Amino acid sequence: MKIDEFKKLHSIIGNCREINDLVETIMHIAPSETSVLIYGETGTGKEVFANAIHGASRRSKQRLISVNCGAIPEGLLESELFGHKRGSFTGASDNRKGYFELADGGTLFLDEIGEMPITTQVKFLRAIELKEFMPVGAETVTKVDVRYIAATNKSLQEEVINKRFRQDLFFRLKAVTLFLPPLRDRREDIGELADFFLEQAALKNNYAKFQLTPEAHGILLDHDWPGNVRELKSVIETAATLSRTSIIGAADLNPIIHPNGYSSASKYSLVPTRKTPEELDREMMLRALFEIKKDILDLKDLVENNHPVKESIRVQEIKRIDELEKEAIINALERTNGNKRSVARLLGLSERTLYRKIKEYDIPL
Numbered sequence: 219m220k221i222d223e224f225k226k227l228h229s230i231i232g233n234c235r236e237i238n239d240l241v242e243t244i245m246h247i248a249p250s251e252t253s254v255l256i257y258g259e260t261g262t263g264k265e266v267f268a269n270a271i272h273g274a275s276r277r278s279k280q281r282l283i284s285v286n287c288g289a290i291p292e293g294l295l296e297s298e299l300f301g302h303k304r305g306s307f308t309g310a311s312d313n314r315k316g317y318f319e320l321a322d323g324g325t326l327f328l329d330e331i332g333e334m335p336i337t338t339q340v341k342f343l344r345a346i347e348l349k350e351f352m353p354v355g356a357e358t359v360t361k362v363d364v365r366y367i368a369a370t371n372k373s374l375q376e377e378v379i380n381k382r383f384r385q386d387l388f389f390r391l392k393a394v395t396l397f398l399p400p401l402r403d404r405r406e407d408i409g410e411l412a413d414f415f416l417e418q419a420a421l422k423n424n425y426a427k428f429q430l431t432p433e434a435h436g437i438l439l440d441h442d443w444p445g446n447v448r449e450l451k452s453v454i455e456t457a458a459t460l461s462r463t464s465i466i467g468a469a470d471l472n473p474i475i476h477p478n479g480y481s482s483a484s485k486y487s488l489v490p491t492r493k494t495p496e497e498l499d500r501e502m503m504l505r506a507l508f509e510i511k512k513d514i515l516d517l518k519d520l521v522e523n524n525h526p527v528k529e530s531i532r533v534q535e536i537k538r539i540d541e542l543e544k545e546a547i548i549n550a551l552e553r554t555n556g557n558k559r560s561v562a563r564l565l566g567l568s569e570r571t572l573y574r575k576i577k578e579y580d581i582p583l
Protein backbone atom coordinates (compact mmCIF):
# COMPACT_ATOMS: atom_id res chain seq x y z
CA MET A 219 0.00 0.00 0.00
CA LYS A 220 1.19 3.52 -0.75
CA ILE A 221 1.66 5.94 2.12
CA ASP A 222 -1.06 8.32 0.83
CA GLU A 223 -3.53 5.47 0.53
CA PHE A 224 -2.76 4.43 4.10
CA LYS A 225 -3.24 7.98 5.39
CA LYS A 226 -6.56 8.28 3.61
CA LEU A 227 -7.78 4.92 4.89
CA HIS A 228 -6.99 5.86 8.47
CA SER A 229 -7.95 9.55 8.25
CA ILE A 230 -4.45 10.76 9.03
CA ILE A 231 -3.99 14.29 7.71
CA GLY A 232 -0.58 15.86 7.29
CA ASN A 233 2.25 15.79 4.84
CA CYS A 234 5.20 17.09 6.80
CA ARG A 235 8.29 14.94 7.02
CA GLU A 236 7.67 13.90 10.64
CA ILE A 237 4.15 12.66 9.92
CA ASN A 238 5.25 10.81 6.79
CA ASP A 239 8.10 9.15 8.73
CA LEU A 240 5.68 8.15 11.48
CA VAL A 241 3.19 6.74 8.99
CA GLU A 242 5.93 4.72 7.30
CA THR A 243 6.96 3.32 10.66
CA ILE A 244 3.46 2.28 11.63
CA MET A 245 2.82 0.74 8.22
CA HIS A 246 5.87 -1.37 8.89
CA ILE A 247 5.20 -2.39 12.48
CA ALA A 248 1.38 -2.60 12.53
CA PRO A 249 1.19 -6.23 11.34
CA SER A 250 3.69 -7.39 14.00
CA GLU A 251 2.88 -8.13 17.62
CA THR A 252 5.27 -5.58 19.05
CA SER A 253 4.04 -3.15 21.70
CA VAL A 254 4.11 0.52 20.85
CA LEU A 255 4.61 3.54 23.07
CA ILE A 256 3.25 6.84 21.74
CA TYR A 257 4.46 10.16 23.11
CA GLY A 258 2.79 13.45 22.35
CA GLU A 259 1.23 16.52 23.89
CA THR A 260 -2.51 16.59 24.29
CA GLY A 261 -4.42 16.62 21.00
CA THR A 262 -1.49 15.62 18.77
CA GLY A 263 -3.25 12.50 17.47
CA LYS A 264 -2.07 9.70 19.78
CA GLU A 265 -5.46 8.02 19.58
CA VAL A 266 -5.59 8.48 15.79
CA PHE A 267 -2.26 6.65 15.46
CA ALA A 268 -3.28 3.91 17.93
CA ASN A 269 -6.42 3.32 15.86
CA ALA A 270 -4.39 3.16 12.65
CA ILE A 271 -1.94 0.64 14.14
CA HIS A 272 -4.79 -1.59 15.27
CA GLY A 273 -6.70 -1.09 12.01
CA ALA A 274 -3.71 -2.16 9.94
CA SER A 275 -2.86 -5.15 12.14
CA ARG A 276 -3.89 -8.77 11.87
CA ARG A 277 -6.10 -8.11 14.87
CA SER A 278 -8.24 -5.51 13.12
CA LYS A 279 -11.33 -7.75 13.06
CA GLN A 280 -11.15 -7.98 16.86
CA ARG A 281 -11.66 -5.14 19.24
CA LEU A 282 -9.45 -2.21 20.17
CA ILE A 283 -10.20 -1.43 23.80
CA SER A 284 -9.12 2.02 25.03
CA VAL A 285 -8.54 2.67 28.71
CA ASN A 286 -7.71 6.08 30.08
CA CYS A 287 -5.54 5.21 33.10
CA GLY A 288 -5.73 8.80 34.35
CA ALA A 289 -9.52 8.95 34.42
CA ILE A 290 -10.18 5.89 36.55
CA PRO A 291 -9.77 6.34 40.30
CA GLU A 292 -6.79 4.45 41.65
CA GLY A 293 -8.85 2.07 43.75
CA LEU A 294 -11.00 0.99 40.81
CA LEU A 295 -8.32 0.64 38.15
CA GLU A 296 -7.35 -2.94 38.94
CA SER A 297 -10.87 -4.24 38.89
CA GLU A 298 -11.55 -2.29 35.67
CA LEU A 299 -8.44 -3.73 34.03
CA PHE A 300 -8.50 -7.29 35.30
CA GLY A 301 -12.18 -7.73 36.14
CA HIS A 302 -13.54 -9.08 39.39
CA LYS A 303 -15.43 -11.98 40.85
CA ARG A 304 -18.79 -11.53 42.48
CA GLY A 305 -18.47 -10.62 46.15
CA SER A 306 -14.77 -9.81 45.95
CA PHE A 307 -15.44 -6.38 47.44
CA THR A 308 -18.46 -4.40 48.60
CA GLY A 309 -20.46 -3.48 45.56
CA ALA A 310 -19.12 -6.31 43.37
CA SER A 311 -22.55 -7.86 42.91
CA ASP A 312 -21.66 -9.70 39.70
CA ASN A 313 -18.69 -11.21 37.92
CA ARG A 314 -17.29 -8.54 35.66
CA LYS A 315 -14.91 -8.88 32.76
CA GLY A 316 -12.02 -6.44 32.75
CA TYR A 317 -10.53 -4.60 29.79
CA PHE A 318 -7.80 -7.24 29.38
CA GLU A 319 -10.36 -9.94 28.78
CA LEU A 320 -12.48 -7.73 26.55
CA ALA A 321 -9.41 -7.06 24.40
CA ASP A 322 -8.61 -10.79 24.04
CA GLY A 323 -7.55 -11.43 20.45
CA GLY A 324 -7.40 -7.68 19.83
CA THR A 325 -5.49 -4.64 21.07
CA LEU A 326 -5.48 -2.86 24.42
CA PHE A 327 -4.75 0.86 24.22
CA LEU A 328 -3.59 2.25 27.56
CA ASP A 329 -3.89 5.99 27.42
CA GLU A 330 -2.09 8.18 29.99
CA ILE A 331 -0.04 5.16 31.07
CA GLY A 332 2.12 7.49 33.19
CA GLU A 333 -0.83 7.79 35.58
CA MET A 334 -0.93 4.07 36.34
CA PRO A 335 -0.18 3.50 40.05
CA ILE A 336 2.96 1.49 40.81
CA THR A 337 1.04 -1.43 42.36
CA THR A 338 -1.04 -1.81 39.19
CA GLN A 339 2.13 -1.56 37.07
CA VAL A 340 3.49 -4.69 38.78
CA LYS A 341 0.35 -6.66 37.91
CA PHE A 342 0.25 -5.22 34.43
CA LEU A 343 3.84 -6.25 33.64
CA ARG A 344 3.11 -9.74 34.93
CA ALA A 345 0.04 -9.95 32.72
CA ILE A 346 2.00 -8.86 29.63
CA GLU A 347 4.82 -11.28 30.24
CA LEU A 348 2.85 -14.34 31.23
CA LYS A 349 -0.16 -13.59 29.02
CA GLU A 350 -2.37 -14.33 31.98
CA PHE A 351 -3.75 -12.51 34.99
CA MET A 352 -5.89 -13.03 38.04
CA PRO A 353 -9.19 -11.13 38.22
CA VAL A 354 -9.77 -9.43 41.60
CA GLY A 355 -11.08 -12.06 44.03
CA ALA A 356 -10.47 -14.96 41.63
CA GLU A 357 -8.59 -18.13 42.45
CA THR A 358 -7.59 -19.12 38.96
CA VAL A 359 -5.81 -17.28 36.19
CA THR A 360 -7.38 -16.14 32.92
CA LYS A 361 -5.32 -16.46 29.74
CA VAL A 362 -5.33 -13.69 27.17
CA ASP A 363 -3.74 -12.87 23.84
CA VAL A 364 -3.46 -9.08 23.63
CA ARG A 365 -1.33 -6.57 21.77
CA TYR A 366 -0.43 -3.42 23.70
CA ILE A 367 -0.28 0.20 22.69
CA ALA A 368 0.38 2.80 25.39
CA ALA A 369 0.32 6.59 25.19
CA THR A 370 1.53 9.36 27.43
CA ASN A 371 2.25 13.05 27.44
CA LYS A 372 4.70 12.71 30.34
CA SER A 373 8.31 11.69 30.03
CA LEU A 374 8.29 8.10 31.28
CA GLN A 375 12.06 8.26 31.54
CA GLU A 376 11.68 11.03 34.10
CA GLU A 377 8.95 9.09 35.88
CA VAL A 378 11.36 6.14 36.10
CA ILE A 379 14.07 8.37 37.58
CA ASN A 380 11.56 9.71 40.11
CA LYS A 381 10.51 6.15 40.96
CA ARG A 382 6.95 6.70 39.83
CA PHE A 383 7.23 4.30 36.92
CA ARG A 384 8.80 0.86 36.90
CA GLN A 385 11.85 0.58 34.72
CA ASP A 386 11.13 -3.01 33.69
CA LEU A 387 7.66 -2.04 32.46
CA PHE A 388 9.08 1.00 30.68
CA PHE A 389 11.57 -1.19 28.79
CA ARG A 390 8.88 -3.72 27.99
CA LEU A 391 6.56 -1.06 26.54
CA LYS A 392 9.00 0.99 24.54
CA ALA A 393 9.86 -1.67 21.96
CA VAL A 394 8.72 0.84 19.36
CA THR A 395 8.41 4.47 20.42
CA LEU A 396 6.64 7.11 18.35
CA PHE A 397 6.96 10.84 19.04
CA LEU A 398 4.05 12.88 17.71
CA PRO A 399 5.13 16.47 17.03
CA PRO A 400 3.13 19.39 18.41
CA LEU A 401 1.18 21.28 15.75
CA ARG A 402 3.30 24.45 16.21
CA ASP A 403 6.26 22.43 14.94
CA ARG A 404 4.51 21.37 11.75
CA ARG A 405 2.71 24.50 10.70
CA GLU A 406 2.82 23.42 7.05
CA ASP A 407 0.03 20.95 7.88
CA ILE A 408 -2.33 23.54 9.37
CA GLY A 409 -3.94 24.42 6.02
CA GLU A 410 -4.64 20.82 5.08
CA LEU A 411 -6.00 20.01 8.52
CA ALA A 412 -8.23 23.09 8.49
CA ASP A 413 -9.63 22.14 5.07
CA PHE A 414 -10.29 18.61 6.28
CA PHE A 415 -12.19 19.83 9.35
CA LEU A 416 -14.11 22.40 7.27
CA GLU A 417 -15.18 19.64 4.90
CA GLN A 418 -16.26 17.47 7.82
CA ALA A 419 -18.22 20.35 9.35
CA ALA A 420 -20.00 21.02 6.04
CA LEU A 421 -20.91 17.35 5.64
CA LYS A 422 -22.09 17.02 9.20
CA ASN A 423 -24.34 20.07 9.07
CA ASN A 424 -25.40 19.83 5.44
CA TYR A 425 -23.81 23.19 4.68
CA ALA A 426 -22.18 24.27 1.48
CA LYS A 427 -18.41 23.89 1.40
CA PHE A 428 -16.61 26.53 3.49
CA GLN A 429 -13.65 28.61 2.44
CA LEU A 430 -11.10 30.49 4.51
CA THR A 431 -10.05 33.99 3.53
CA PRO A 432 -6.29 34.57 3.26
CA GLU A 433 -6.42 36.61 6.51
CA ALA A 434 -8.18 33.77 8.32
CA HIS A 435 -5.57 31.39 7.00
CA GLY A 436 -2.84 33.71 8.30
CA ILE A 437 -4.43 33.76 11.77
CA LEU A 438 -4.46 29.96 11.87
CA LEU A 439 -0.81 29.87 10.84
CA ASP A 440 0.20 32.40 13.50
CA HIS A 441 -1.48 30.76 16.47
CA ASP A 442 0.61 28.54 18.74
CA TRP A 443 -2.03 25.80 19.21
CA PRO A 444 -1.30 24.67 22.78
CA GLY A 445 -4.17 22.17 22.37
CA ASN A 446 -2.72 21.01 19.03
CA VAL A 447 -4.93 19.35 16.39
CA ARG A 448 -7.86 19.04 18.80
CA GLU A 449 -7.82 22.80 19.39
CA LEU A 450 -7.67 23.48 15.65
CA LYS A 451 -10.56 21.12 15.02
CA SER A 452 -12.65 22.76 17.72
CA VAL A 453 -11.88 26.28 16.44
CA ILE A 454 -12.83 25.29 12.89
CA GLU A 455 -16.02 23.56 13.99
CA THR A 456 -17.09 26.54 16.08
CA ALA A 457 -16.32 29.01 13.29
CA ALA A 458 -18.24 26.88 10.78
CA THR A 459 -21.22 26.63 13.08
CA LEU A 460 -21.34 30.35 13.85
CA SER A 461 -20.53 31.70 10.40
CA ARG A 462 -23.53 32.97 8.44
CA THR A 463 -21.89 32.56 5.08
CA SER A 464 -19.65 29.95 3.53
CA ILE A 465 -16.67 32.30 3.78
CA ILE A 466 -14.77 32.24 7.07
CA GLY A 467 -12.80 35.39 7.70
CA ALA A 468 -10.66 36.98 10.40
CA ALA A 469 -13.75 38.35 12.17
CA ASP A 470 -15.09 34.80 12.55
CA LEU A 471 -11.85 33.47 14.04
CA ASN A 472 -10.65 36.31 16.25
CA PRO A 473 -13.31 35.92 18.96
CA ILE A 474 -12.76 32.16 19.10
CA ILE A 475 -8.99 31.87 19.12
CA HIS A 476 -7.41 32.70 22.43
CA PRO A 477 -4.43 34.98 22.11
CA ASN A 478 -1.10 33.21 22.32
CA GLY A 479 0.06 33.55 25.83
CA TYR A 480 -0.93 30.21 27.18
CA SER A 481 2.25 28.32 27.62
CA SER A 482 2.64 25.98 24.71
CA ALA A 483 2.84 22.79 26.69
CA SER A 484 -0.05 23.85 28.87
CA LYS A 485 -2.09 21.04 30.27
CA TYR A 486 -4.72 23.55 31.30
CA SER A 487 -5.35 25.09 27.93
CA LEU A 488 -8.71 26.57 27.16
CA VAL A 489 -9.42 23.89 24.63
CA PRO A 490 -12.62 22.09 25.49
CA THR A 491 -11.71 18.65 26.78
CA ARG A 492 -12.97 15.68 24.83
CA LYS A 493 -14.87 14.51 27.87
CA THR A 494 -18.58 15.33 28.03
CA PRO A 495 -19.93 17.03 31.18
CA GLU A 496 -21.63 13.71 32.05
CA GLU A 497 -18.32 11.85 31.83
CA LEU A 498 -16.62 14.48 33.98
CA ASP A 499 -19.41 14.30 36.55
CA ARG A 500 -19.20 10.51 36.65
CA GLU A 501 -15.46 10.70 37.05
CA MET A 502 -15.77 13.23 39.84
CA MET A 503 -18.37 11.08 41.60
CA LEU A 504 -16.18 8.00 41.33
CA ARG A 505 -13.26 9.91 42.76
CA ALA A 506 -15.43 11.22 45.62
CA LEU A 507 -16.68 7.67 46.34
CA PHE A 508 -13.14 6.43 46.35
CA GLU A 509 -12.08 9.11 48.83
CA ILE A 510 -15.01 8.18 51.08
CA LYS A 511 -14.06 4.51 50.87
CA LYS A 512 -10.49 5.38 51.83
CA ASP A 513 -11.72 7.40 54.81
CA ILE A 514 -13.93 4.52 55.93
CA LEU A 515 -11.02 2.08 55.68
CA ASP A 516 -8.83 4.45 57.67
CA LEU A 517 -11.52 4.72 60.34
CA LYS A 518 -11.94 0.94 60.38
CA ASP A 519 -8.23 0.54 60.84
CA LEU A 520 -8.32 3.05 63.65
CA VAL A 521 -11.10 1.19 65.47
CA GLU A 522 -9.77 -2.31 64.82
CA ASN A 523 -6.25 -1.55 65.86
CA ASN A 524 -7.56 0.34 68.83
CA HIS A 525 -5.40 3.37 68.27
CA PRO A 526 -6.07 5.93 70.94
CA VAL A 527 -8.20 8.52 69.20
CA LYS A 528 -6.06 11.28 70.67
CA GLU A 529 -3.12 10.19 68.56
CA SER A 530 -5.11 10.34 65.40
CA ILE A 531 -6.04 13.97 65.79
CA ARG A 532 -3.40 15.86 63.93
CA VAL A 533 -2.83 19.41 64.88
CA GLN A 534 -3.90 21.34 61.83
CA GLU A 535 -1.44 23.87 60.59
CA ILE A 536 -2.90 27.36 60.57
CA LYS A 537 -2.99 28.74 57.05
CA ARG A 538 -3.92 32.08 55.55
CA ILE A 539 -7.23 32.19 53.69
CA ASP A 540 -5.52 33.11 50.42
CA GLU A 541 -3.16 30.14 50.76
CA LEU A 542 -6.14 27.84 51.26
CA GLU A 543 -7.88 29.37 48.26
CA LYS A 544 -4.83 28.87 46.08
CA GLU A 545 -4.51 25.27 47.20
CA ALA A 546 -8.18 24.59 46.50
CA ILE A 547 -7.85 25.96 42.96
CA ILE A 548 -4.70 23.96 42.19
CA ASN A 549 -6.30 20.83 43.59
CA ALA A 550 -9.50 21.30 41.56
CA LEU A 551 -7.51 22.02 38.37
CA GLU A 552 -5.63 18.78 38.82
CA ARG A 553 -8.77 16.78 39.43
CA THR A 554 -10.63 18.14 36.46
CA ASN A 555 -7.67 17.89 34.13
CA GLY A 556 -7.60 21.65 33.86
CA ASN A 557 -11.24 22.09 32.91
CA LYS A 558 -11.86 25.62 34.21
CA ARG A 559 -15.61 25.49 33.80
CA SER A 560 -15.81 22.43 36.08
CA VAL A 561 -13.36 24.02 38.52
CA ALA A 562 -15.51 27.13 38.77
CA ARG A 563 -18.62 25.02 39.32
CA LEU A 564 -16.94 22.83 41.93
CA LEU A 565 -15.57 25.78 43.89
CA GLY A 566 -18.73 27.85 43.58
CA LEU A 567 -16.98 30.69 41.73
CA SER A 568 -17.85 32.43 38.50
CA GLU A 569 -15.44 31.62 35.67
CA ARG A 570 -14.40 35.25 35.59
CA THR A 571 -13.49 35.22 39.31
CA LEU A 572 -11.61 31.98 38.79
CA TYR A 573 -9.49 33.49 36.02
CA ARG A 574 -8.80 36.53 38.17
CA LYS A 575 -7.66 34.37 41.08
CA ILE A 576 -5.49 32.17 38.86
CA LYS A 577 -3.75 35.32 37.71
CA GLU A 578 -3.61 36.86 41.18
CA TYR A 579 -2.04 33.75 42.77
CA ASP A 580 0.18 33.20 39.77
CA ILE A 581 -0.95 29.61 39.40
CA PRO A 582 1.11 27.96 36.65
CA LEU A 583 -1.08 26.66 33.80
Ligand SMILES: Nc1ncnc2c1ncn2[C@@H]1O[C@H](COP(=O)(O)OP(=O)(O)OP(=O)(O)O)[C@@H](O)[C@H]1O
Pocket residue numbers: 229230231232258259260261262263264265266267329371447448451
Ligand atom coordinates in the same frame (compact mmCIF):
# COMPACT_ATOMS: atom_id res chain seq x y z
N1 LIG B 1 -3.10 13.78 11.90
C1 LIG B 1 -4.41 13.95 12.14
N2 LIG B 1 -5.28 13.91 11.12
C2 LIG B 1 -6.60 14.10 11.32
N3 LIG B 1 -7.15 14.35 12.52
C3 LIG B 1 -6.34 14.38 13.57
C4 LIG B 1 -4.93 14.18 13.44
N4 LIG B 1 -4.37 14.28 14.66
C5 LIG B 1 -5.38 14.53 15.50
N5 LIG B 1 -6.56 14.59 14.88
C6 LIG B 1 -7.88 14.88 15.48
O1 LIG B 1 -7.65 15.70 16.62
C7 LIG B 1 -8.40 15.27 17.74
C8 LIG B 1 -7.46 14.87 18.85
O2 LIG B 1 -6.71 13.73 18.48
P1 LIG B 1 -6.42 12.53 19.51
O3 LIG B 1 -7.62 12.26 20.35
O4 LIG B 1 -5.86 11.40 18.72
O5 LIG B 1 -5.29 13.24 20.37
P2 LIG B 1 -4.49 12.69 21.64
O6 LIG B 1 -3.05 12.89 21.37
O7 LIG B 1 -4.95 11.30 21.94
O8 LIG B 1 -4.92 13.70 22.78
P3 LIG B 1 -5.00 13.48 24.40
O9 LIG B 1 -3.59 13.40 24.90
O10 LIG B 1 -5.66 14.70 24.89
O11 LIG B 1 -5.77 12.22 24.62
C9 LIG B 1 -9.28 14.13 17.24
O12 LIG B 1 -10.53 14.65 16.89
C10 LIG B 1 -8.55 13.62 16.02
O13 LIG B 1 -9.43 13.06 15.10
Ligand SMILES: [Mg+2]
Pocket residue numbers: 264265329
Ligand atom coordinates in the same frame (compact mmCIF):
# COMPACT_ATOMS: atom_id res chain seq x y z
MG1 LIG C 1 -5.94 10.51 23.58
